[in-house]
Amino acid sequence: MLTQEIIRIKRDGGEIDPADIAGFVRGLTDGSVTEGQVAALAMAIFFHGMSRNEAVALTLAMRDSGEVLTWPELDRPVVDKHSTGGVGDNVSLMLAPIAAACGLAVPMISGRGLGHTGGTLDKMESIPGYQAMPNNNLFRKVVGSVGCAIIGQTGNLAPADKRFYGIRDVTATVESVPLITASILSKKLAAGLGALVLDVKCGNGAFMDSPERARELARSLVEVAVGAGMPTTALVTDMSQPLASAAGNAVEVKNAAEFLTGAARDSRLQEVTLALAAEMLVSGCLVADADEGLARALRALEDGRAAEIFNKMVFELGGPADFLADPDRHLGAAPLTVACTAGREGYVTGYDTRGVGLCVVALGGGRTKPGDPVDHVVGLTGLLPVGTRVEKDTPLALVHARDEDQATAAREQLRKAVFIGDAPPTIPAVILGRQD
Known part of the structure; x- marks a missing residue:
């Protein structure tokens, strides 16, 4: 179908056929669909939304616009977490090694900060030598040997999303729930996950500032992810105050180092981190319920295994071998x-x-x-x-x-x-x- 006909259908509140969505995404990827056409469809979706079937089709098409990873060499469940973003939200830095210490594989592909929210990738790049954008061979090696790797999205993973997001960003259509859903999930599906846990932020520091909007996004993300074949759960968490007592890049990495070593732990940050770890362990079928997951995650934190894994991950990705021993010197x-x-x-x-x-x-x-x-x-x-x-x-x-x-x-x-x-x-x- 002609791109302008796809736009017209959505402009008039209709439902786009999955095959036409796939064709639009191919044009998005190869450049045959113009920036103006992308902007027009984004605005039409902003006002009329998408059905679950449309959102699933868009998510899968953007996933398939580039490389899709698989992990046949791993003998442990592959599970990741995604946060919708906030202030003082350095959860990923502790969560990935805690989950890995409990037996999960966590290939955590993270983003940079934009606007008022911080980005996990910017935080990790505070560590001297750390390769936040490794090639796939190194990425696979570290996930296999360490259990987790926190890296950035390569150009080969969901490239259609990168172009779509860039146009949404300058056309005031970022806040569309189905487009947020497809953007987040296409990258996570491309990472080859067996399951996903989402942290949907709610409050005056979040993109979703009301409980109703946060619940709407959580429902959309879970329903579309499950519709695309990936078991997913979501926690809605408070972002009406900074989550950690630090906000920035190196300062949040130091905060995470203190959390992992036990030197200091912000109570709200610990509650969210361990709750998400428990969800990941349940999703990976390593524990029977959240209570067992909480206990197991806390043990991995308290006995030092999570800190050991974080330090090893930093070293294997080019950072200092003694990072946790003296984070101030390195940061x-x-x-x-x-x-x-x-x-x-x-x-x-x-x-x-x-x-x-x-x-x-x-x-x-x-x-x-x-x-x-x-x-x-x-x-x-x-x-x-x-x-x-x-x-x-x-x-x-x-x-x-x-x-x-x-x-x-x-x-x-x-x-x-x-x-x-x-x-x-x-x-x-x-x-x-x-x-x-």
Whole structure:
């Protein structure tokens, strides 16, 4: 069917045949479909949505636009996790080695940060020498020998999605639930997973800011993934405050190192990480239920096996052999560290979490468009959880900056993003729901 006829069908609220969706994606990949046509269809989908069958067809076609990995050499279940993005969300750095220590294979293909959200790939590239974009032979070798590898998406995996997303990004159609669903799942299906666990963020630091929208996305992701043949579950988790006490790149890697070694663990971060690990173990059929999965994941964390696997993964992908022994030496530090104090007595009652993320971006630790460089050493540490009692001189966070001007601007922005009230607030739950 002609591309303009496909657009017309969706413009008028109709359902596109799977074969025509596949043809559109082939044109998307080889360039025979123009940017204007892609934008027109994206906008039509934005307004009229897609049926489950259409979303499955789009997901599978984008998966098949490039290489699809298989893992016949592995003797353990292949399971991964995906987060829809947030602030201080470094869960992947601990989750992959915990899951691997429990017997799963985790080929974790991650993305870069964009807008106010951080990217796992940017965080891992804070580690000197770490090859975040290895060739497939090295990727397979590390997953096989270590149990996990955290890398970036190569150009051969779901290339149609890369072009589609780039056009959506400049045409205000990123927030379409079926298009988000196909974008996420096409890459995960191309990674050859046996099962997937999703962390759908909800709150003022998430792309889905309301519980209703987060549940809608979780349902869409699970239904389309299952329809495409991949067992999937989702947790809806809170992103109304930073998840970790650090936000940035190197600072979140250090936070993860402290978590893995037991030097320090943020309680909300631990709850989400272990809950997702339990879901992964259930999905991989290594445990009977979530309670058994939680206990097994906690043992792998407490006895040091997860830390050992993380350190080995870093080394096998080109990083320092002694990374966890001295992360500060390897990660470096910003030239200037200053405290942002509360300025009044009271309680931390909430966050403009998106504002915190944009504070990191303003420091240079994030990007406003694809391809922007990031400054790995800047960021925020010591962010206080909601409910903390503060005095006037209590640090709300430490600002890690390049210079005094940066630090001053970041402190002003951060003070606007942290809300302080007279009465203790209700502490929000961190896990808001589950979708299967």
